[in-house]
Amino acid sequence: MPSYLLALDEGTTSCRAILFADDGRIVSSTQQPFRQSYPRPGWVEHDPEEILKTQIAVVQDTIAKSAVDPARIAGIGLTNQRETLVVWDKASGRPVYPAIVWQCRRSAAICSRLKEAGLEPEIRSRTGLVIDAYFTATKLIWLLESLPGLRARAEKGEVLAGTIDSWLIWHLSGHRRHVTDRSNASRTMLMNLVSGDWDDLLLKELAIPRAMLPQIVPSSGIIAPLDPMILPGNLPICGVAGDQQAALFGQACFEPGMAKNTYGTGCFLLMYTGKQPVRSGHGLLTTVAWDLGSGPEYALEGSVFNAGSAIQWLRDSLGMIRSAPECDQLAESVPDSGGVTFVPAFTGLGAPHWDMQARGMLAGLTRGSGREQIARAVLESIAHQSLDVLDCMQADAHRPIPVLRVDGGASVSDLMMQFQADISDIAVDRPQLTETTAFGAACLAGLSAGVWPDLASVAAIRKADRIFEPAMSQVERQTRRESWKHAVATARAYARPGCLADQAPQP
Numbered sequence: 001m002p003s004y005l006l007a008l009d010e011g012t013t014s015c016r017a018i019l020f021a022d023d024g025r026i027v028s029s030t031q032q033p034f035r036q037s038y039p040r041p042g043w044v045e046h047d048p049e050e051i052l053k054t055q056i057a058v059v060q061d062t063i064a065k066s067a068v069d070p071a072r073i074a075g076i077g078l079t080n081q082r083e084t085l086v087v088w089d090k091a092s093g094r095p096v097y098p099a100i101v102w103q104c105r106r107s108a109a110i111c112s113r114l115k116e117a118g119l120e121p122e123i124r125s126r127t128g129l130v131i132d133a134y135f136t137a138t139k140l141i142w143l144l145e146s147l148p149g150l151r152a153r154a155e156k157g158e159v160l161a162g163t164i165d166s167w168l169i170w171h172l173s174g175h176r177r178h179v180t181d182r183s184n185a186s187r188t189m190l191m192n193l194v195s196g197d198w199d200d201l202l203l204k205e206l207a208i209p210r211a212m213l214p215q216i217v218p219s220s221g222i223i224a225p226l227d228p229m230i231l232p233g234n235l236p237i238c239g240v241a242g243d244q245q246a247a248l249f250g251q252a253c254f255e256p257g258m259a260k261n262t263y264g265t266g267c268f269l270l271m272y273t274g275k276q277p278v279r280s281g282h283g284l285l286t287t288v289a290w291d292l293g294s295g296p297e298y299a300l301e302g303s304v305f306n307a308g309s310a311i312q313w314l315r316d317s318l319g320m321i322r323s324a325p326e327c328d329q330l331a332e333s334v335p336d337s338g339g340v341t342f343v344p345a346f347t348g349l350g351a352p353h354w355d356m357q358a359r360g361m362l363a364g365l366t367r368g369s370g371r372e373q374i375a376r377a378v379l380e381s382i383a384h385q386s387l388d389v390l391d392c393m394q395a396d397a398h399r400p401i402p403v404l405r406v407d408g409g410a411s412v413s414d415l416m417m418q419f420q421a422d423i424s425d426i427a428v429d430r431p432q433l434t435e436t437t438a439f440g441a442a443c444l445a446g447l448s449a450g451v452w453p454d455l456a457s458v459a460a461i462r463k464a465d466r467i468f469e470p471a472m473s474q475v476e477r478q479t480r481r482e483s484w485k486h487a488v489a490t491a492r493a494y495a496r497p498g499c500l501a502d503q504a505p506q507p
Contacts (some may be wrong), residue, residue, distance in 0.1 A: 003074040006062070006235075006405060007438035008055060010080040010164055011243065012101065012265045015130075018060040018438045019073075022451050024461040026064035026435065028488050030058040037098065041175035042105040042347065043238040045098035048086045051164065052171050056230055063231060072232045075449035076226060077239030077441030080164040082187045085139040087150070087161045093175060096159060099167075103265075103305065107138035108356050110145075114138070119205060126202060128186070128193045128277060128286030130354050133302070135348055136163060137189035137203035141206055157211040163188065165240050166214045170236065181219040182296050184236055184244040185357050186288035191216065193277050196296050218291040219245070220444040222271035239444030243437050244268040245289050248299060250440030251431070252459035254303070259393065259401050261386055262437065263410035263421075266350070267304035267313075267388045271397060274298065282392035283352030292447065302351035302389030304361075307382045308410050314378060316333045320371050328413050330375035339364040341483055342344040342377040343491040352392045353492065361491040364483075382410065383420040384484045403427045403467075407436040414468075422472035423480060432465040435455060 009016040013036065018029040034054050037045040063070060068088065083102035088095045100106070111131045114120070120131050140161055140290040144151045153159045160170065166180045175389070184196075185191040188210065192199040196216065203210055217223055219241045226235040241249065244262060248270045251260040253269055259271040276284045289299040311327050314320045321327050345358040362374065394400055404426050410416060411430055422430040433439060443458045445451075452458050 003444040004068055004072050005449070005451060006059070006061060006073050006076045006273045007442040008076065008168070009243070009438040009441065010051060010055055010078070012081045012167060015051065015058050017055070018435060018442070019060040019062050019068060020439065020442045020448070024433060024439065026433075027068060028062050030065070032058050040106075042108075043386050044101035046084065046101055047168055047272075048088070048095040048099045051395045052098070052168065055168060056239050057329050058489065059230065062075040066188045070231045070235060073233070073235055074398055074451050075236050075238040075445035077443070077445035078165055078168060078237060079241055079437050079441035080168065081186070082163060082184060082242040082244065083134060083136050084164050085136050085161065086164065086167040086369075087140070087143055088167065092169060096150065097143060099164070100143065102134060103254045104139065104357060105347055107133045107142045109139050109459040110138045111356070121277075122205075123189060123202065125256055126192050126199050127189050128279070129189050129416075130285070131189070132354055134305075134350070135187060136188040137206060137208065138394065140208060140481065144208070147199050147303055150450060151209070154209040154212040156188050159212055160214070161212040162214045162257065165242075165406045169224050169237060169240070170224055172230065174227040174229075175310075176431050177224035178214045179223060181217055181223070181240040182288045182291040183219055183241045185216045187242060193288070193296070193298075196288070196291070207226050218293045220290070220292045220448045222448065225372070227251055234266040234450070237445075238448035239441050240448070241290055241441060241444055244270055244301065245299070246440035246444070247437040248272060248289055248440070249443055250436035250438070251407065252462045253405065254455050254459060257397060257399050257401070258405070260405040260407065260436075261380065263307055263406065263408035263416075265307065265309045267307040267382060269302045269386060269393065270299045271393050271401070272297070272299050273397065278396060280392070280396045282395050283354060284389070284392050284396055285351065291495050297491045302393060304349060304382075304385040304389065306346050307385065308408070309346065309377050310342070310381065311410065313344070313346070313359040321375065324409070326404045327378065328415055330372045331379050332415050334372040334376055337377040337380060338369055338373040339366070340369050340377040341487040342381045343487050344378070344381055345491050349488070351389050353488070354493050357495045359495050360491045361487060361494060363487050378411065379416045380419055380423075383416060383423050384481075386420060387424045387481075390426070401426055405431070407431065417468045421468040421470045423477060423498065425470045425472075425477065427470065428468040430468070433462045451504070
């Protein structure tokens with residue numbers, strides 16, 4: 001009889017559960033959104049208890065719809081939004097504060113303070129990350145400094161801290177396991193890349209009590225039992241990875257140099273580099289890809305903060321479109337953007353710029369510019385930002401990327417995938433199964449549970465749906481790239497009074 005694997009996919013805006021058969025087929029799935037909170041400009045919060053309730057609800061609904069006996073589920077894989085911080089009371093299990101989301105910029109001043117103290121080289125060397133409000137550590141520093149009495153309680157072990165995987169596993173296991181996997185831990189700015197454990201020197205420098213942090217475990221292996229009150233059968237949680245590492249695994253990028261791009265709320269490009277970390281000289285991050293039980297394996301990563309969120313902005317803030325597919329329809333109705341360029345730096349710019357002060361910009365407007373040109377500029381901006389990262393990635397790895405594997409909600413756009421191939425001069429490979437993040441979590445669990453014997457068996461499941469070949473001339477590509485880079489320079493200068501004239505290209 002076939003085995004099944006249950007994937008829990010907790011994202012930035014929704015929770016999903018997907019039941020996979022051992023041939024990679026989706027048997028059933030459920031998705032429910034949860035609320036987004038923006039209490040101040042640049043602040044983003046979630047309700048951890050709402051996330052927990054939503055995740056449990058979609059799990060139970062998915063199994064009910066499938067009519068599959070839970071006893072036939074070999075294992076559970078969990079993947080989650082990364083860097084988001086939750087701190088909760090150990091006794092009650094209740095959060096002491098809303099979850100501080102990866103997009104939140106409230107700790108920007110703390111980042112500046114750490115840089116002024118000269119800590120950036122040490123942090124970069126030990127963690128592979130840059131100092132940025134994106135990562136969990138500065139969010140935790142902010143909370144320890146802002147919530148009266150929290151530090152004292154943390155030092156006594158009365159409160160626990162972790163990323164969303166830790167929060168969910170603590171509750172899904174009936175408060176039995178406070179853990180995180182190495183891929184998630186590597187995104188906190190607190191884990192030593194080489195040792196794979198919390199870095200004692202950084203904990204001391206940043207004044208973060210070790211007692212509140214979870215145990216770091218491999219990404220594949222028996223991690224925690226699922227509370228039988230949620231599903232019967234003593235099912236094991238045996239695969240955990242941050243969403244982007246899970247997508248890299250689900251895309252079967254198992255050979256050094258293989259790369260994927262996930263087009264979600266942001267864009268996240270990862271290149272698998274193997275057993276040895278590759279240090280970036282071009283503003284990228286060195287991160288743990290996964291740990292299959294024999295030690296960490298690594299990836300280069302570049303994060304684009306705003307991608308699909310730019311399409312949501314057109315829909316929710318401007319009312320220019322009613323749905324994401326309508327953005328495609330508008331963009332396809334014109335041959336190009338008519339010279340309009342959009343830089344979606346709503347929350348600053350990520351890799352390779354790491355500019356927290358940059359702000360979004362719509363440039364090149366004429367009286368003839370309309371919804372169609374703006375929609376196209378928004379889609380093209382996502383591809384341009386991705387290429388900024390790809391260029392750095394190829395330089396760091398000292399090798400070209402012949403094929404870019406893609407997934408995520410916006411990857412369904414043929415127009416954008418073709419433009420990505422054109423502007424990058426790289427073939428773009430979109431798989432038949434686009435739920436690669438959830439599938440990656442399921443695969444990590446399946447390897448641990450013995451559903452598949454090796455990585456080759458996992459790789460054999462992946463099939464291409466369509467490969468987009470580049471068709472743009474080199475002259476046009478160069479012209480478009482120069483226009484984009486000019487717009488980015490202007491967007492970075494805009495938030496700095498008196499600097500605009502200095503940074504804008506001279507005639």
